[in-house]
Amino acid sequence: MNSIIQAENLGRWYGEVVGLGDLTVEIEPGITGLVGPNGAGKSTFMKLMVGELRPARGQLAVLGEVPFGNRGLHRQLGFCPQQDALYEHQTGRQFVRDLLRLGGWSRREADALAVRAMERVGLEDAMDRRVNGYSKGMRQRTRLAQAIAHGPRLVIADEPLTGLDPIARRQTLELFRGLAEDGCSVIISSHVLHEVESLTETMVLIHRGRLLAQGSVREVRRLISRHPSRVELVARDPRLLATALLPLEHVRTIKLGTDPGTLTVETDDIAAFHSTFAGVAAAAGAGVSGFKSDDASLEAVFDYLVG
Amino acid sequence: MNLFTALPRATWLIFRMHLATTATSRRALAGILFAAVAPLFAFLAVKVGGGGDMGERVFMFLGVLVLLQVVAPALGVFLGIGAIADETEARTITYPFTRPIPRASVFLGRWLASLLVLTVLLLSSGAAVGMITMGAADPPAVEAVQALVGATLVAGVLYSLGAAVIGIIFKRGQVIALGYAFAFEVMLANIPGSAQKLSLQFYLRSLFVGGDSANWSSLDIFQRTEFLEPAASAERLLVTAVLLLAVGCFTVTRKQFVLSS
Numbered sequence: 257m258n259s260i261i262q263a264e265n266l267g268r269w270y271g272e273v274v275g276l277g278d279l280t281v282e283i284e285p286g287i288t289g290l291v292g293p294n295g296a297g298k299s300t301f302m303k304l305m306v307g308e309l310r311p312a313r314g315q316l317a318v319l320g321e322v323p324f325g326n327r328g329l330h331r332q333l334g335f336c337p338q339q340d341a342l343y344e345h346q347t348g349r350q351f352v353r354d355l356l357r358l359g360g361w362s363r364r365e366a367d368a369l370a371v372r373a374m375e376r377v378g379l380e381d382a383m384d385r386r387v388n389g390y391s392k393g394m395r396q397r398t399r400l401a402q403a404i405a406h407g408p409r410l411v412i413a414d415e416p417l418t419g420l421d422p423i424a425r426r427q428t429l430e431l432f433r434g435l436a437e438d439g440c441s442v443i444i445s446s447h448v449l450h451e452v453e454s455l456t457e458t459m460v461l462i463h464r465g466r467l468l469a470q471g472s473v474r475e476v477r478r479l480i481s482r483h484p485s486r487v488e489l490v491a492r493d494p495r496l497l498a499t500a501l502l503p504l505e506h507v508r509t510i511k512l513g514t515d516p517g518t519l520t521v522e523t524d525d526i527a528a529f530h531s532t533f534a535g536v537a538a539a540a541g542a543g544v545s546g547f548k549s550d551d552a553s554l555e556a557v558f559d560y561l562v563g
Numbered sequence: 564m565n566l567f568t569a570l571p572r573a574t575w576l577i578f579r580m581h582l583a584t585t586a587t588s589r590r591a592l593a594g595i596l597f598a599a600v601a602p603l604f605a606f607l608a609v610k611v612g613g614g615g616d617m618g619e620r621v622f623m624f625l626g627v628l629v630l631l632q633v634v635a636p637a638l639g640v641f642l643g644i645g646a647i648a649d650e651t652e653a654r655t656i657t658y659p660f661t662r663p664i665p666r667a668s669v670f671l672g673r674w675l676a677s678l679l680v681l682t683v684l685l686l687s688s689g690a691a692v693g694m695i696t697m698g699a700a701d702p703p704a705v706e707a708v709q710a711l712v713g714a715t716l717v718a719g720v721l722y723s724l725g726a727a728v729i730g731i732i733f734k735r736g737q738v739i740a741l742g743y744a745f746a747f748e749v750m751l752a753n754i755p756g757s758a759q760k761l762s763l764q765f766y767l768r769s770l771f772v773g774g775d776s777a778n779w780s781s782l783d784i785f786q787r788t789e790f791l792e793p794a795a796s797a798e799r800l801l802v803t804a805v806l807l808l809a810v811g812c813f814t815v816t817r818k819q820f821v822l823s824s
Contacts, residue, residue, distance in 0.1 A: 339657070343584070
């Protein structure tokens with residue numbers, strides 16, 4: 257299968273700040289989730305993909321072509337940017353229609369396509385209102401409408417679910433699935449793992465401008481599960497608690513903290529630790545007063561993965 | 564669609580998309596007030612200030628010192644600077660730049676929309692000054708009024724184009740463009756000697772006063788200056804405009820606009 261995105265040693269800096277470090281990745285057709293914490297380089301990567309920026313180093317091909325200033329490629333791309341910016345004086349329909357006209361469509365064709373796109377994003381009732389009166393979610397969907405209206409081969413959407421209410425979120429996820437069924441490839445970015453997980457099996461994890469992992473959600477989860485989880489504890493007698501926990505099979509290391517009464521436990525099986533901890537701690541009588549597991553956020557997972 | 568057919572089409576579409584917004588923008592509304600300054604001064608000078616018997620002198624003074632040297636550059640900078648800078652500031656530039664159009668069309672279309680608004684304002688302002696002073700004793704010649712209006716419109720083209728290019732290149736373009744128009748230009752244009760030829764004002768004044776400087780000599784606060792013939796001046800201004808257009812198109816095509824999310 258031909259890759260739709262091929263990036264090799266891709267880098268982009270903003271002055272002293274690294275937007276993207278050294279990214280090498282290939283993305284296949286279909287729906288792909290681009291996941292990473294805030295500041296990971298997702299938006300920079302997307303701006304490079306749509307030709308808004310040029311790489312400072314490395315190579316990038318989108319649908320086999322160099323994206324910057326490539327009019328032929330832009331005909332096949334739809335981009336939904338993250339920034340909440342629209343032409344405020346226009347209605348949603350005018351906004352989508354005028355952008356379509358820039359793609360070469362006649363006024364009548366553009367208007368018909370704009371109406372269809374606004375319907376697909378669920379804004380048919382509001383499309384003749386000015387966008388400056390739209391809610392945040394409606395504005396997000398309008399940005400999405402202009403990205404899909406011309407029937408692109410590839411839609412690139414930067415945090416498209418941000419600001420959407422649960423119903424609009426479900427509709428948007430359905431829309432992406434529909435696009436994929438129609439043969440359109442979709443790359444969406446998110447810093448929330450479960451958002452992407454509900455949409456696609458394929459994800460690309462980036463962190464600090466580098467590829468961290470790539471594959472199905474299951475594969476990546478397996479990769480994540482091979483790394484220890486960390487639990488921070490506070491106890492009246494941390495040494496006593498450490499002595500009680502150390503014999504547990506799934507406990508890998510225990511470190512006493514610098515703050516009085518604190519200790520950090522690394523475990524290979526966080527679920528087993530959760531189920532056995534309470535009993536062990538009670539039997540030891542170490543006076544546990546704090547328990548914090550930092551494996552809940554994606555950012556923590558990334559921190560584990562990058563060491 | 565090749566570049567030569569795509570560019571005019573996309574320029575026209577961008578022009579149409581932005582004309583109404585430009586005409587009703589705060590910049591244009593402020594421009595209306597500014598454009599009213601010269602006619603207001605003309606009215607005060609002729610009707611209130613005792614200048615009713617020296618229409619030509621009032622006309623020349625306002626034409627050179629207010630319209631050409633202040634109003635046209637100010638309006639040119641205010642309206643021209645926004646061509647690309649406003650899109651960047653509003654973070655909407657992503658949309659046209661991810662469409663299959665030449666990037667230069669965004670610059671050209673938006674600048675032309677600004678230029679149309681600017682032309683209406685300057686034309687009104689220049690014509691009003693002419694009409695008010697022509698109603699006084701010792702009025703200016705019709706040809707002089709036409710020359711003033713023409714020179715003012717050319718000034719609008721040049722200053723707005725220069726400002727639009729500066730707006731592409733620099734983030735704080737307005738400050739730089741205003742600094743150029745009101746510090747650099749004014750100084751160069753008004754100091755004696757050939758340094759005047761480094762300013763746009765010299766060529767604009769050449770268009771206005773003509774090669775024989777007869778009109779200019781009526782302003783006895785100035786030294787006598789050897790101006791160019793209007794045709795020679797127009798030629799140099801045209802070359803400047805073409806160069807600015809080329810720089811603007813090239814820069815907007817190559818430049819990366821980094822927008823905050």
